[in-house]
Amino acid sequence: MKPLHTPNLVINGRFLGRRATGVDRFAFETIRALDQLIELDDPLVAGLRTEIVVPEALAGMVNPFRHVGLRGSGKGGGLRWEQLALPQAASGRLLLNLCNSGPLMYGRQVTVLHDAAPARVPDSYSRSFVAWYRLMAPRIGRVSQRVLTVSEFSRRELCDAYRIPAGKIGVVPESGEHMLRVQQDQGAVESTLNGRPFVLAVGSLNRHKNFRLVAEAAHLINDAQFDIVVVGGGDSRVYGAGRDALPAFVKHLGYVSDGELAALYRRAACFVYPSRYEGFGLPPVEALALGCPVIASRLPAVLEACGDAVLYTSPDDPAELAHLLEQITSDAALRASLRERGRARTAELTWRATAVKLIEEISPWLM
Numbered sequence: 001m002k003p004l005h006t007p008n009l010v011i012n013g014r015f016l017g018r019r020a021t022g023v024d025r026f027a028f029e030t031i032r033a034l035d036q037l038i039e040l041d042d043p044l045v046a047g048l049r050t051e052i053v054v055p056e057a058l059a060g061m062v063n064p065f066r067h068v069g070l071r072g073s074g075k076g077g078g079l080r081w082e083q084l085a086l087p088q089a090a091s092g093r094l095l096l097n098l099c100n101s102g103p104l105m106y107g108r109q110v111t112v113l114h115d116a117a118p119a120r121v122p123d124s125y126s127r128s129f130v131a132w133y134r135l136m137a138p139r140i141g142r143v144s145q146r147v148l149t150v151s152e153f154s155r156r157e158l159c160d161a162y163r164i165p166a167g168k169i170g171v172v173p174e175s176g177e178h179m180l181r182v183q184q185d186q187g188a189v190e191s192t193l194n195g196r197p198f199v200l201a202v203g204s205l206n207r208h209k210n211f212r213l214v215a216e217a218a219h220l221i222n223d224a225q226f227d228i229v230v231v232g233g234g235d236s237r238v239y240g241a242g243r244d245a246l247p248a249f250v251k252h253l254g255y256v257s258d259g260e261l262a263a264l265y266r267r268a269a270c271f272v273y274p275s276r277y278e279g280f281g282l283p284p285v286e287a288l289a290l291g292c293p294v295i296a297s298r299l300p301a302v303l304e305a306c307g308d309a310v311l312y313t314s315p316d317d318p319a320e321l322a323h324l325l326e327q328i329t330s331d332a333a334l335r336a337s338l339r340e341r342g343r344a345r346t347a348e349l350t351w352r353a354t355a356v357k358l359i360e361e362i363s364p365w366l367m
Helices: 022-039 078-090 127-143 152-162 177-181 212-219 258-267 282-289 300-309 318-330 332-347 351-365
Strands: 009-012 050-054 069-072 094-097 109-112 146-149 169-171 198-202 227-231 250-254 270-273 294-297 311-313
Touching: 009 078, 022 282, 022 351, 050 078, 078 094, 094 351, 109 351, 127 152, 146 152, 146 351, 152 169, 152 300, 169 351, 177 258, 177 282, 198 258, 198 318, 212 227, 212 318, 227 258, 270 282, 270 318, 282 294, 282 300, 282 332, 294 300, 294 318, 300 332, 311 318, 318 332
Parallel strands: 009 050, 009 094, 050 069, 094 109, 109 146, 146 169, 198 227, 198 270, 227 250, 270 294, 294 311
Antiparallel strands: none
8 A cells, every 4th residue: 555645634523522432432442543553653654644623622631642633623512513613624634433423514524334223223212313313324425435334244234224335335343452451440349249150241221232131031040050240220121120020140230330341351251242233243342352251142243243252142032042141151161262262353353453444445535
């Protein structure tokens, strides 16, 4: 690839002003890896000049990057800022949107659309959110120079759901290696753990995350020799109440910090990921990075991300999940084999690879 001589890249920094999600994690880690490429004078980014633009209210924040500038521009925030102020700040330069949306009236942009979840599982979102994506995603697909996504599965989904031509969509990978930088916080969770083996699950209010499968599987297990530790908010529709309450071996921790989650990943016999729809499947990859065996739904994107490093279950079969839970918690050799396969798989998934593929994808419009 030829060196980049006079590129000028503007990055949509809207995500820096909100509580981080998996999509925001992708954005931060991709920029961090890009920053490291610049630090190392990698020929791929020779001459690259880039900055993150945020609303003026965030201009005083500490810039977490050494070689990617941060500039405040425009009043307000959120969607209105993204549609009105951001295009003015980009001012004809290439704009990179990493978090599922961008300005509808700006043509010189590359946008990452992570999946087609609002179209495929609309009951997981508000009506207004679904309506906005029904308008925004196809429009972004038309006006952007290039659309990127995180798996071949999502590429097919964006083409089918939003009629974005497949040839216009590139694929960049994700990684779980950021979890290796998290300092474990063992003490905060130690009081809940009683020395028994446990499996880790994350309960989410989004319906397609399908925690109910874990609850139903738990009811099928008699005399369990392990605990199920649940992280996340409670919801009686999921966890059950009265006679439908979960068995005593299910421990609910509520929300935990990254340090606590890292400690749980490292201590768990396995991590359970029962989702019905994913564009990539970042949590199981994070778990694999920390040496935690995984049981995950048999979904195309998760298969693509994890390969043979995890055990797969139907998102609709609690009996199959119950069997796998009992098997993995009682078989040390199986857990060791899965950890080895997990290390091999996550070694292939790095944020540096994400940044490199990103630059290769957008370079035609940086020239």
